Amino acid sequence: MLKSIHVVTLFPDWFEHFKTLGLTGRAISEGKVELRCFDPREHASGVHRSVDDRPYGGGPGMVMRPEPLALAIEAARGDPPAVVSALTPQGRRIDQQSIARLAAREQLVLVCGRYEGIDQRVIDALVDEEWSIGDYVLSGGEPAAAVLIDAVVRQLPGVLGHDQSAGEDSFAAGLLDHPHYTRPDCWRRRAVPEVLLSGDHDRIARWRRAQALHRTRRLRPDLHSAAPAEPMDQAVLEEFPEEFLPPALYPEDKSE
Numbered sequence: 001m002l003k004s005i006h007v008v009t010l011f012p013d014w015f016e017h018f019k020t021l022g023l024t025g026r027a028i029s030e031g032k033v034e035l036r037c038f039d040p041r042e043h044a045s046g047v048h049r050s051v052d053d054r055p056y057g058g059g060p061g062m063v064m065r066p067e068p069l070a071l072a073i074e075a076a077r078g079d080p081p082a083v084v085s086a087l088t089p090q091g092r093r094i095d096q097q098s099i100a101r102l103a104a105r106e107q108l109v110l111v112c113g114r115y116e117g118i119d120q121r122v123i124d125a126l127v128d129e130e131w132s133i134g135d136y137v138l139s140g141g142e143p144a145a146a147v148l149i150d151a152v153v154r155q156l157p158g159v160l161g162h163d164q165s166a167g168e169d170s171f172a173a174g175l176l177d178h179p180h181y182t183r184p185d186c187w188r189r190r191a192v193p194e195v196l197l198s199g200d201h202d203r204i205a206r207w208r209r210a211q212a213l214h215r216t217r218r219l220r221p222d223l224h225s226a227a228p229a230e231p232m233d234q235a236v237l238e239e240f241p242e243e244f245l246p247p248a249l250y251p252e253d254k255s256e
């Protein structure tokens with residue numbers, strides 16, 4: 001199970017606020033996981049401590065210089081060396097299954113590139129795997145690392161509240177989540193689905209399963225085909241067929 005996350009970044013400030021916030025912040029302050037940054041600039045020599053240089057072959061932008069980055073990665077991976085992961089657009093797309101596997105490691109070493117990228121020789125020599133958060137271009141790996149860290153930390157035991165667990169996430173079952181509602185039971189003439197007010201917890205669980213199945217089939221047919229079916233699914237879908245109309249509007253506001 002994950003104990004420490006080491007982030008190699010030219011912008012350790014990026015994580016200063018992040019590591020105090022929300023679920024991740026609480027997990028760190030409670031000592032469930034540790035987050036440390038390793039800044040290549042601290043390994044840069046010369047008066048200017050420069051960490052980037054112009055690309056061989058010309059062209060726009062700058063490339064991260066190999067030596068300061070390599071020294072920071074070596075400090076971050078420790079001895080014996082942990083697996084080193086870089087966030088890059090050419091990496092493997094992260095999904096919930098990869099998050100579960102990453103959360104099962106003792107240590108994550110996340111390399112965030114800036115500028116046009118990293119000298120390829122550093123990737124060849126020191127990076128074991130590359131991960132992407134999606135097909136769009138960021139200006140640095142830091143937001144991608146933050147996405148990965150958020151998703152991984154909420155998998156750790158005791159990080160979610162007592163009555164929640166990451167294993168019960170709809171995504172863990174390969175489906176999108178069901179819709180959620182809170183008070184008031186009528187808001188701007190829109191009612192909460194009556195089943196949720198019934199107090200019948202088995203029926204509510206069946207309704208939620210049906211909504212997750214309907215939503216996933218409609219919005220993400222790719223996920224729907226891959227999701228494992230439950231024995232009850234057919235019965236649940238017959239009990240709660242997809243509704244084409246939104247719940248009836250109340251004639252007038254009961255409350256707000």
Ligand code: 4GX
Pocket residue numbers: 086087088089112113114115116117118131132133134135136137138139140141142144
């Ligand atoms: N999912 N980027 C990394 C710089 C870079 C380029 C090449 C190493 C090699 C991204 C993404 C992403 C932009 C982060 C380029 N570093 N990362 N950065 N999409 O777009 O993860």
